Amino acid sequence: MPDTPAANAGPPTPTPSAPRPTRDGRFGDFGGRYIPETLMNELFALERAYTEAKADPVFAAELDALLLSYAGRPSLLYRADRLSEELGGPTIWLKREDLNHTGSHKINNVLGQTLLAKRMGKTRIIAETGAGQHGVAAATAAALLGLECEIFMGEEDTIRQALNVYRMELLGATVHPVTSGTATLKDAVNEAMREWTRRVDDTLYVLGSVMGPHPFPVMVRDFQAVIGHEVRDQLWARTGKLPDAVIACVGGGSNAIGLFHAFVDDPTVALVGCEAAGEGVETGRHAATMAAGSVGVFHGMKSYFCQDDDGQIAPVYSISAGLDYPGIGPEHSWLRDTGRARYVPITDEQAVSAFELLARSEGIICAIESAHAIAHLVAEAGSYPAGGNVVVCLSGRGDKDVAAIARYRGKDLHE
Amino acid sequence: MSDIARAFDHGPAFIAFLTGGDPTIEQSRQYALALIEGGADLLEIGIPFSDPIAEGPVIQAANVRSLTAGATIEKIFGLAASIHAETTAPIVFLTYLNPVFHYGYDAFMKRCAEAGVSGLIIPDLPYEEQGEIIPAARAHGIDVITLVAPTSADRIARIADDATGFVYLVSSLGVTGARSEITTDLGAIREAIRARTDTPVAVGFGVHTPDQAGAIATQADGAIVGSKIVSIIAEHPDDAAGYLRDYAASMKQAMVSALAETSPADAAGEQR
Helix, strand or coil, X not given: CCCCHHHHHCCCCCCCCCCCCCCCCEECCEEEEECCHHXXXXXXHHHHHHHHHHCCHHHHHHHHHHHHHHXXXXXXXXXXXXXXXXXXXXXXXXXXXXXCHHHECHHHHXXXXXXXXXXXXXXXXXXXXXXXXXXXXXXXXXXXXXXXEEEEEEHHHHHHCHHHHHHHHHCCCXXXXXXXXXXXXXXXXXXXXXXXXXXXXCEEECCCCXXXXXXXXXXXXXXXXXXXXXXXXXXXXXXXXXXXXXXXXECCCHHXXXXXXXXXXXXXXXXXXXXXXXXXXXXXXXXXXXXXXXXXXXXXXXXXXXXXXXXXXXXXXXXXXXXXXXXXXXXXXXXXXXXXXXXXEEEHHHHHHHHHHHHHHHCXXXXXXXXXXXXXXXXXXXXXXXXXXXXXXXXXXXXXHHHHHHHHCCCCCCC | CCHHHHHHCCCCEEEEEEECCCXXXXXXXXXXXXXXXXXXXXXXXXXXXXXXXXXXXXXXXXXXHHHHCCCCHHHHHHHHHHHHCCCCCCEEEECCHHHHHHHCHHHHHHHHHHHCEEEEECCCCCHHHHHHCHHHHHHCCCEEECXXXXXXXXXXXXXXXXXXXXXXXXXXXXXXXXXXXXXXXXXXXXHHHHCCCCCCEEEECCCCCHHHHHHHHCCCCEEEECHHHHHHHHHCCCCCHHHHHHHHHXXXXXXXXXXXXXXXXXXXXXXX
């Protein structure tokens, strides 16, 4: 490890840009609070509670203690030499969120929100989940902090991710399969929102991504920003440099925002989001919101969405249940429209190949979601400076995906 | 005076909702006219949406039926225009914001005006976000109808101050759908609204029986029924007209009778 004076001094602090979001929850024109009247006072109460908690050193200390002693932070920043050599471009670093307790970055956010729920006097949390990672994390935090927990999960996803359903039940949560609409993540969000309007007094809806009405996009970002802040310090300590690029998969976009946030004000650091192109953007069977969507208003926010000519939300598809969502968080839409970040579509086939490559070259079985970010480097490693450093967020581990990948490759496993 | 105000001129208003295009455009036209014949004072047409987050299972299913049968926004505009041509009852749309946003606020309002639609109810557009739609609505004479919920508390005054058309008072927590009882103190919320505005107040969510409608008639200016009407259509997709006419008549009658017992002048629609 280099022991330069610069490294000892720590990474530079960039000149901060104007605060995002604005007081009414806007990132440019994106964001807002497009939600039924029944929930409005609750959203304001949540915003007040969050603002107070954020300024309270006791809350910060409680959260830090849980992140350190329970979630296992800081997560490793691992230099993937064999993968780097194989791809022949920059040095690739992997931010190992897959090594967190519960196996993904989702724990960062749920510990924050669940602590906040307790602070607000709530006795019950509800959450949506796609792949099950957020659901498992929410059920875990609820078990740890003694809260009742109900999870809404598309029926399709309960089948694709049956093990995670059982995990949540082991953790004491009730899992509600959602059969409406396309029976996937968006429908799980619909149902969780409906449930929140039914029972709002004692319940916090612990949203799993940087989406939904204000204050969720900013609150979830802040809880996930630990990812990028750690990367900044860790890479600086190892190289005395900032990364040339930071790369993450995007569904709603929480691990990506968590990684990007510490670097948004560093113009030399490229921000790249990798979205699910399913069977290909041109086939119509995809979840590539940025490549194929347009601006709309849904799930409480103005942002980009996959939709048809009548503004009906489009059915989306991805091999990855966690990216199988027709929208994206409003801050991503702002990052895209301002040109600060770019978003690239990655097909199922590219993601599965990257999943296999990472397993073979580094001995790491990552989540199929995270494999979309690796796949971007497989496709474009040469576009980054040789001798440079790029950081990929390995948002989750891949145990949950092994059977589905085997099926994709034509092998039927009996678990 | 808003076009919608006429609906409250004949005693307590019975406001009937159906999902446009459920089960077909032509049948929903017939069913809407049957509801008006039966006594509905105002017609609320739901524009079907893929993800109706404020709706319970009954209206969700109607949205699916309508979209599956091929309903589009243009067809719903055509439906509204064809109903408007045959009746004087005011018509409003219930729609989620995205179809309106996607159509373009100004273009959408213009089409509403052309089709004889007087107002819009948008469950996912709360008071704070209405600024982006109000100028276009005003330019074309369309009322944006705001909702007040049991949780609105300190927000009621602001919402009431700017209310146009009528105030949609959500009776209960949760989503649309029949409820056996409504526990919210509607009278108190009604008074808080009345303290700020003369705009009429209509109560919806959970209302389905004549008894409930009668009780609401004594506390508010109108009752809104959706899920019950949609379930009658679901039960009798090909011949719902007679059932709907009878149902609307029973609801309107219950409201008029209930009010007559407490306030005979109001029941006859002699004063507002």
